[in-house]
Amino acid sequence: MEHNTCFHCGLDATSSNIIFNDKLFCCNGCKTVYEILSENDLSCYYDLQQAPGATPKEVEGKYNFLDNEKIIEQLLEFNSDDTQIVTLYIPHIHCSSCIWVLENLNKLNTSISTSTVNFGKKTVRVTFQPETLTLKDLVLLLSRIGYEPFISLDDYSVGKKQVNRSLIYKLGIAGFAFGNVMFLSFPEYFEVGEFWLEQFKPLFRWLMFAFSVPVVFYSAQDYFISAYKGLKSNILNIDVPIALGVVVLFLRSTVEIMFDWGSGFFDSLTGLVFFLLLGKFFQQKTYSFLSFERDYKSYFPIGITKILENGTEESIQVYDIKKGDRLLIRNEELIPVDCILIKGNARMDYSFVTGESKTVSKQSGDKLFAGGKQLDGSIEVDVLKSVEQSYLTQLWSNDVFKKDKALAFTNITNNISKHFTLAILSIAVLATAFWLVADSSKALNVFTSVLIIACPCAIALAAPFTLGNILRILGKKKFYLKNASVIEQLSKINTIIFDKTGTITANKETRIDYQGLHLSHEEETLLKSTLRGSNHPLSRSLYQILNQNDILTLDDYTEHLGQGIEAKYKNQNIKVGSASFVGHYTETATLNTSVHISTNDTYKGKFTFYNAYRKGLSKLFNKLKNEYDLAILSGDNSGEKENLTKLLPSKTKLIFNQKPEDKLEYIKHHQTEGAKVLMVGDGLNDAGALAQSDVGIAISENVNVFSPACDAILDASKFNQLHNYIRVSKSAIKIIKWSFLLSFIYNCIGLYFAVTGQLAPVVAAILMPLSSVSIVFFTTIATNLIGRKLK
Structure with a gap:
């Protein structure tokens, strides 16, 4: 960086005379930001990129409207006495250093708990303590460090919905320049002499140069920035060979027209950038469409x-x-x-x-x-x-x-791309060295063609398009996955564990009988009110069959997971749950699940549940038995063991009287032995087991108790399709591997023509986005065919 530029933002600071720590700043705002970062051990912000900041604008008084409680209420996502959460749109987010400093806001102010950046939407979600930091103070802090939020009070969501049109502008400029350069190149193509040769050849060549300048320095800038950041972080990303090819083409062409050695390759250069951006635009549009289509979780x-x-x-x-x-x-x-x-x-x-x-x-x-x-x-x-x-x-x-249950499949893609880029650079250098000796006139064409034709964009696209479409398809079939990595995890499982009550049993079809002392009207009302507050499958089933009564507002209510419920109203106490929980220790083993009742420490009786299992349960287990180890972990007694033994395959393990922590330990034990476990539960008592498993699926019967511990939600009506959904996940991984193979074959063919000097750079630039389109086309068709097979 030059000595007359601002250390923070890079603007001209010649006349400012503001120096701090032997560093020049253009204004006091930039100096303040530097001081804040330095005082909080964040000066390594400047190691990520030279002059990464923005010039802080004068904002005093601008955000006085944030003193208004009604306006604050409108902007806050969450508001309590000790925690407030707000999502702010930050237009200036543009690079890794922006993400880094915005996700370290807690070091700038201890009242900030967490801050998470969504780079694509250019938003930061901040959780902070309102007692010591107001929303206005937060906005002023962001403005001081060069990240002034965009806030629209008429429609706050407008800021979030703004579309980044820079790609469209860059594509338009590249297309305009490409068309004109091609037009100006016609005399060279057709070898027109005389008038052209004497009068306008130099003018046309310099016009082509002029049209190419904005293409290189504006339209192609994202490739340079990405390549630079990658190299600075010791990462060979997919933009390195592209940026190298553009630079070589531009420099070589400029030198040729300067010394009148030839017309250069400005047509190939502008065509290359145009087709690259066209492919990028297509990818962006297609993927945003898929993202919209797979908004299944809504x-x-x-x-x-x-x-x-x-x-x-x-x-x-x-x-x-x-x-x-x-x-x-x-x-x-x-x-x-x-x-x-x-x-x-x-x-x-x-x-x-x-x-x-x-x-x-x-x-x-x-x-x-x-x-x-x-x-x-x-x-x-x-x-x-x-x-x-x-x-x-x-x-x-x-x-x-988020739990690192396994590396996401995109990470595998990135690893492939890294090795791919290294291999391509090696091939380009070796091929160029060969042609410099054999025929130096072809060396430049070979070098640029290799870099362009072998771009690993197709490889990078295979996973997101395949998994994105599979997410959308499964969502339409009422199987809702948290994210794309769950598909890969689901394809690797070898053990499936089921909860019993509410998972393999259908609560709506369960028959219930009561045995015991008569319940008074007051006791039945209290029981109804107690059950009304519980989401346990047995409580919900029992609640549905009791007569409608006036609902009481209980004075006290406690639910003991895996044991039962106790409640209090005035001078009445009630316990609902297992025999031991209500204090009935003389209960003999029964063949069916029972829920016991006691009021004011007096045992009243029990409700016996005659389970109705989900349709297709036996058929589903018979399909799964050949590929997976199956087990049922139940918190109930072993009364249903005989029925389940008849219903399920002989190899199915049946384990009863399991507390929630027992289920978790069972899964953990099998994982230590190499098992990849899928847990299917009701999402309430099984939260720990769902979180511990490699994939946790919560069965939903239209109940609002889904847990962040689960990786997927399965509509209860689609329970018998579980085997098909797992098979689809395996097919998705196969499609990705086939896409990798197709991309590899394409690159091998392209590289052959490029290395042998038979491929012009502009042709390579056309073929590259076409390869990306072909991969997207293949994955979309393949995944849709899989989707059609699902019921």
């Missing part, structure tokens, strides 16, 4: 209980929720919308949103935010606004819950 098969005006309850899908609706939120249930607490005791766990499991108590009239989980019985709320599907998606995919 339609989770998750329901909520709506309380109608006549007091009856109705289960509706979350995206049917409207402002003004009254909802029933059960224990362990997620609140899908912002709402007002009307009835009941709310103890909210906002770990879905903040990543911290600290609970907060709320009173009637308090506002509750989407993403909170109720932990203290049932509550009733009034809806403030309809559900935002993208917000539910964000909750499920929150970085806080």
Whole structure:
């Protein structure tokens, strides 16, 4: 960097005379940013890129509107006494150093807990403590370090929806220049003499040079920036050979016209950049279409209980929720919308949103935010606004819950690209060296053609397009995966473990009988109110068959996972659960699952459940038995063992009386022996097991209890299709490998013609995006054919 430029932003600082630590700055803003970064041990920010910052603008008074509570409420994504979350659109995000400094905001201000950058959308999601840092202070801090947010109060989402049109502009300039350069090259092509030779040859050549300059320095700049950053980080990315080819073509062509050695290769140069950008534009458009198509998580098969005006309850899908609706939120249930607490005791766990499991108590009239989980019985709320599907998606995919179960398949692609680039550079150098000796006139063409024809874009495209389309297809078939890496993990499993109750049993078809003492009206009402607050499959089944009664607001409610529920209303206590939990130790072994009742420490009786298993269960297990080790882990007693033995294949392991922690340990033990485990559970009691497994699938019967621990949600009606879904994941990996093979064959053929000097750079530039298109076409057709086979 020159001595008269600003150390922070790179602008001219000749007349500023602002020097700090022997470094020159163009203004006090840049100097302040440097001081902030230095004081907080963040000066290595400048090692990532020279002059990476932006000149801080004068913002004093500009954000006074952020003192208005109503405006703050509109902008905040989450707002509680000790935590606020906001997502800000930062137009200036442009490189790795931007990401680095914005994700280290907690070092600049300790009131900031976390900050996560979405580079594609140019947003940063910041979690901070409002007691010590206001939203206005946060915005001013970002502005001071050169990352002023864009905030539109009319429609805040406008900033987030802005489209980056720079690729379109670069493509337009490259296309315009390419057309004109080709036109100016016609006399050279047709070897027109006389008038052309004497009068206009130098002019046309310099015009071609003039048209090429903006193409190289503007249209192709992304390739140079990417290659530079890669090399600076000791990474050989896919843009290195492209940037090298562009530089060589431009320098060689400029030298030729300067010394009148020839007309250069400006037509090939502009054509190369144009076709590269055209391929990039096509890829971007196609992938954004796929991304839109696979916004499957907006339609989770998750329901909520709506309380109608006549007091009856109705289960509706979350995206049917409207402002003004009254909802029933059960224990362990997620609140899908912002709402007002009307009835009941709310103890909210906002770990879905903040990543911290600290609970907060709320009173009637308090506002509750989407993403909170109720932990203290049932509550009733009034809806403030309809559900935002993208917000539910964000909750499920929150970085806080990401677990490195395995390397994503894209990482494998990147590794292939790295070795590929190294090999191509070696081939280009060796081929050029050979032709410099054999025929120096062909050396440059060979060098550039090799670099262009062998671009590994097709390899890089294979995985995202295949996995993206598979995600979309499975989503339409009601199998919802958290991300693309789950497909690869699903293809590798060799062991499948099922929970019993609510997973292989169909709750809606279960028959229930009561044996015991008569329950008084008050006891039955208390039982109904207690069961109403639970999301356990047995509780939900039992709740449905009891007579409608007035619902009480319980004074106390506690749910013990894997054991039962206890509740209190005035002077009445009730326990619902296992025999030992309610204090009934004389219970003899039964052949069926039972739920026992005791009130005021007096045993009343039991409800016996006669399980109805899901349709196609036996057929599904028989399909799975040849490829996978199968096991059922149940928290119930072994009463169902005889029925399951008849129903399932002989090799299926049946293990009963398992607590949630026992299931987790069972999975962990088998993983240490090399097993790749798929766990299928109900998402509530099985959260630990789902998280421990290589892939965790939660079965959903329109219940809003999905967990961040699961990797996929399977609609209960599609349970018998599980084997087909696993088979699709394996087919997806095969498609990617076939795509790699096709790309390899294409590159081998192209390299043969390039190395032997038979391929012009402009032809290579046309063929390269065509290879990318062919890969996209192949993966799309192949994945759609697989999708058609699914029922």
